[in-house]
């Protein structure tokens with residue numbers, strides 16, 4: 067193997083990618099598959115799982131390295147069942163990318179509905195981070211596997227985005243827990259890091275950022291004005307950073323959140 071394949075390659079590794087039926091995580095899965103990994107997409111949406119797995123199988127040229135498991139990450143029993151199925155598919159799991167998440171609603175603080183807040187917090191923090199990590203870390207500790215976890219945070223985790231209270235709270239907590247989990251799991255050789263994407267057009271935020279004719283909404287224009295590199299993110303921008311965090315190239319890196327934001331965070335007047 068070449069130097070780059072040894073350092074950055076994922077050959078022989080198996081990755082679970084939650085939210086793998088979605089826009090960003092299916093692109094990350096495509097990158098992992100191109101780097102040699104076996105892929106298991108986890109998602110609640112069976113139709114999207116089928117569609118995305120076919121795309122990834124075609125792009126990596128080896129359908130045998132791509133599998134799917136339908137799961138509801140809001141339900142701990144469903145996670146336990148999905149992990150059992152996943153271990154059987156390729157014999158072992160080495161990487162967890164916690165990608166499921168999203169927002170519901172946007173509005174003034176004084177109009178916040180407790181049930182919506184509760185749902186978004188649970189989706190992004192418990193289902194999108196804590197619960198899969200809990201079960202997969204236990205499986206790794208029991209089987210002495212030095213796993214790697216990559217969480218997905220957000221710009222909203224650094225600085226709350228207006229009107230999306232629960233999502234901002236949850237993503238700040240994901241960054242906080244990335245550090246906490248990294249410390250707790252380091253003695254077992256398990257590394258935990260996160261990425262914080264900037265603004266990428268996906269199903270969950272399309273209406274916030276784009277009008278029906280694909281021109282940016284006022285909020286979309288505000289984002290673009292604050293993004294020094296210009297433009298919204300493209301899903302493939304996430305592959306290099308996630309391969310780095312999943313591979314031996316980052317072997318002494320744990321507890322960090324890496325922004326992938328076109329400079330949004332360093333914009334200033």
Ligand SMILES: NC(=O)c1ccc[n+]([C@@H]2O[C@H](COP(=O)([O-])OP(=O)(O)OC[C@H]3O[C@@H](n4cnc5c(N)ncnc54)[C@H](O)[C@@H]3O)[C@@H](O)[C@H]2O)c1
Pocket residue numbers: 084085086087088089090091108109110111114137138139140164165166167168169189193194218219220221262263264265266267268269270271
């Ligand atoms: N799009 C962006 O600009 C952006 C920016 C920062 C962070 N993120 C984060 O990136 C991740 C992926 O987002 P995306 O934009 O690709 O959204 P997406 O809606 O395309 O993907 C999210 C996926 O999660 C799945 N999911 C939802 N609830 C689930 C459940 N209970 N069990 C299992 N799967 C479930 C959905 O079916 C969907 O396929 C999310 O965590 C999101 O918060 C996105």
